[in-house]
Amino acid sequence: MILDALFFLVQAGLNLFFWAVILAAVLSLLVGFGVLDTRNRLVWTLSDFFYRVTEPVLRPVRNRLPNLGGIDLSPLVVLLLIQAAMLLVAAIRGYMLRAGIYF
Structure with a gap:
């Protein structure tokens, strides 16, 4: 019962x-492309x-990945790690x- x-x-x-990682990535894209304005409270x-919430996990992954210019693959890597942990x-x-x- 407790283990359940x-x-x-x-x-x-x-x-x-x-x-949270998915929402953070989508929100970051929308702000980056100017669809959403951060002046809105x-x-x-x-x-x-x-x-x-997500940066403490994304930062170490981002530091280990090679620099691909403007492309940030750290959310994808973190999502795959979360899926592996769930499995x-x-x-x-x-x-x-x-x-x-x-x-």
């Missing part, structure tokens, strides 16, 4: 962060929030169920 809650929380957290607040969590839960460690 733990696995649910880990998967929900990974899923929320997955969507709501746009600035959302942009700042998603930047603060790992599901596999661990499956192994624990099959081993009879928890029901």
Whole structure:
């Protein structure tokens, strides 16, 4: 029962962060292309929030990737890592169920 809650929380957290990275990347593109204006208080607040949430994870990935000019592939790499972590969590839960460690 407690392990179900733990696995649910880990998967929900990974899923929320997955969507936060997607929203941060889309918001960054829209601001970069001038579709959204950061002088608008709501746009600035959302942009700042998603930047603060995702940047601690994106920065180390961005530092390790080669410089491709104006192309930032770090959100794609982070999304792939999140998907791998979600698969790992599901596999661990499956192994624990099959081993009879928890029901």
